[in-house]
Amino acid sequence: MNIYFLGTGTSQGIPVIGSNHSVCQSTDSRDKRLRVSVWIHWDNYSFLIDCGPDFRQQMLQSNCQKVDAILYTHEHSDHTAGLDDIRPFFFKQGDIPIYGHQRVLGNLKKRFDYIFETENKYPGAPSVRPIEVINNQPFSIGNKTAIPINVMHGKLQVFGYRIDDFAYLTDVKTIEKSEIDKLHNLKVLVINALREEPHNTHFNLQEALDFIILIQPEKAYLTHISHIMGFHEAVQQKLPKNVYLAYDNLQITI
Numbered sequence: 001m002n003i004y005f006l007g008t009g010t011s012q013g014i015p016v017i018g019s020n021h022s023v024c025q026s027t028d029s030r031d032k033r034l035r036v037s038v039w040i041h042w043d044n045y046s047f048l049i050d051c052g053p054d055f056r057q058q059m060l061q062s063n064c065q066k067v068d069a070i071l072y073t074h075e076h077s078d079h080t081a082g083l084d085d086i087r088p089f090f091f092k093q094g095d096i097p098i099y100g101h102q103r104v105l106g107n108l109k110k111r112f113d114y115i116f117e118t119e120n121k122y123p124g125a126p127s128v129r130p131i132e133v134i135n136n137q138p139f140s141i142g143n144k145t146a147i148p149i150n151v152m153h154g155k156l157q158v159f160g161y162r163i164d165d166f167a168y169l170t171d172v173k174t175i176e177k178s179e180i181d182k183l184h185n186l187k188v189l190v191i192n193a194l195r196e197e198p199h200n201t202h203f204n205l206q207e208a209l210d211f212i213i214l215i216q217p218e219k220a221y222l223t224h225i226s227h228i229m230g231f232h233e234a235v236q237q238k239l240p241k242n243v244y245l246a247y248d249n250l251q252i253t254i
Contacts, residue, residue, distance in 0.1 A: 001042040001144075001164060003188070005250040006058040008223045009033025010194060011078040013054070016227055023227040030232040030247035035078040036170055036224045038190070039064055040163065045142030047071060049161060049168055055082025061249060066093065069141060071133075072100035073170055074158040075107040083112050083128075090126035097129045099139070099146075101159060105130045133159055149182055151175045154201030162186075166254050167217075170224050173201050175211075186217035187254050190246065192224035205229065212243060221246040 007013075014033040015024035023031055035052035039062055046066045050073055058064075067089045073079055086096050098105070109116045114125050121127070133139065135150045141163070149160035153171040160169035165187035169175075172192055183189070193208035202224065203211065212220045222239075223246045229235055236245045 001040065001166060001254045003166065003190075003252045003254065004039040004041070004062050004064075005221075005223065005246045005248060006037040006039055006048075006062060007034035007052065007054055008225055008246045008248055008250075009035055010224055010226045011035065011076070012226075014225075014227045019227070021227050023229075023231055026231060028232055030245075031227075032248065033225060034058060034248055036192075037079075038168060040166075042144075043142070045144075047141055049073065050079040050170075051082045051086070052078045053081035056085040059085070067096060069097040069099060069131075071141070071146065071159075071161055072098065072104050072108075073160065074101070074153060074156060075104045076171070079171075080104075080108060080111075083108060083115065084126070086128075087124070087126045095127045095129045097131055099131045099133050099141075101157065102132050103157070105132060135159075147182055149175075150179050156201075164254070166190075171201070172203055172211075173199075180214065183215050183217075186215065187219065188252065189215055189217035189220045190223055191220060193222040193229070194224060195226045195228040196230075197228070205235075209240070209243065212240075218242065219244065221250075221252075 034054035037050040040047045046068050048070045051070050133148050138145045138147045147162040151158050151172045152174045158171050167186050168190045170192045191208050192203050193205045194202040196205045198204050220243045
């Protein structure tokens, strides 16, 4: 199974528009972060987790040729705003399945009503096949099983996903023990770490590291990173030996 980090930034991305912050001025490509998303593919299967406003650029950079489905974590714009740009995949493949909490699917239907329209549909609009994700109900993607992981982003429910020995969690602030129990024996954990200072809806760096110690994956990758975290190279040098700062276009194989 191959994991391609399409984007590893927070909601504003890096560089932030109009910012003179030193990280935003960095010439290190690892300090340039699009909005957070991953592409997971194996054999002839190809799935995305989230579809943010940088989706078109990410698809061109990664040379992704097929999207079997999109798994949504939650409805915030940095995770969903690219939905219209699935059109090239729709034109080649037909309706694109999208998985998400019932609340998230309802939010997308409101914001992208023309995509969900069934009568008098504009001929250039894509179509999707919404599929509700329910906690404690694993579902099939390709020939593998996805296990939803229920977490809280402040007061907002968010789904992470476990597929085989890989788990992807973003926008996490708290997680119940019953959900933590679904995350044992991982080879790779991807977890959000916004910055070093505390935040009211996201793990900061220390909270992410404490969570990694609790879960004990073989390797962990940090994502959803703000420019305030610091330069990639400097932050990486401070991390434990099995913890890595993810960066855009990083590819790993499990």
